Amino acid sequence: MALLDRDGVLNVDTGYPHEPEKLILIGGAAAAVRRLNETGRLVVVVTNQSGIGLGYYDEAAMDRFHAAINTAFAPEGGHIDAFYFAPYHANAVIERFRDPDHxxxxxxxxxxxxxxxxxxxxxxxxxxxxxxDTDIIAAERAGVRGYLFPGGDLDAFVASVLSTEDGKN
Ligand SMILES: [Mg+2]
Known part of the structure; x- marks a missing residue:
């Protein structure tokens, strides 16, 4: 399984992005996802979405944004198998999502x-x-190897990650 953060990894983090027409993919993202698909790994997004708890947009809007990501990947033959999101925030305006440490x-x-x-x-x-760093800490807490993407071309980074992973097997 390849777990991917969303904002700043697959798409540019423009600040609570949720409008499909404003989706800007990170360079190489589509090819990177296809590359991971082709290894036989499930490709799963794990994304903090406190914007839902904070009332900036709702889950349906987020779902449309996620559909737009998969639509954008389709021409290159890549796809996300599943999306997991955390709508919680200490200051959420929606009470059921108000949690300082969910x-x-x-x-x-x-x-x-x-x-x-x-x-x-x-x-x-x-x-x-x-x-x-919070992504990497979460990975470590789950016993998963975490790789910090420094920016640039995601496909080149994924290729290097996969070569490191191969060295572990
Ligand atoms: Mg991020």
């Missing part, structure tokens, strides 16, 4: 643990790519 919100590992469980994947057979 187990799903990265750096907590809840989404990762659930994805591994849902698809019955051993954490040792998973990797995570994120652009923030």
């Amino acid at each position: 187990p799903d919100r990265k750096p907590n590992p809840g989404m990762i643990i659930r994805a591994l469980s849902d698809f019955q994947v051993d954490p040792r057979n998973a990797l995570l790519i994120g652009d923030r």
Whole structure:
């Protein structure tokens, strides 16, 4: 399984992005996802979406944004198998999403643990790519190897990650 953070990894983090027409893919993202698909790994997004709790947009809007990501990848033959999101925030205006330390919100590992469980994947057979320390901490807490994407071309980075992973097997 390849677990991917969303904003800053697959799409440019423009600040709570959720409008499909404003989706800007990171360079090489479509090819990177196809490359991961072709290894036989499930490709799963794990994304903090506190903008939902904060009332900036709703889950349906997020779902449309996720559909737009897959639509944008389709011409290159890549696809995301599943999306997990954490709508929680300490200051959420929606009460059920108000939580200062929800187990799903990265750096907590809840989404990762659930994805591994849902698809019955051993954490040792998973990797995570994120652009923030909180992503990497969440991965470590779930027993998953984390790789910090420094920016640039995602496909080149994924190729290097996969060569590192091959060296571990
Ligand atoms: Mg990010």
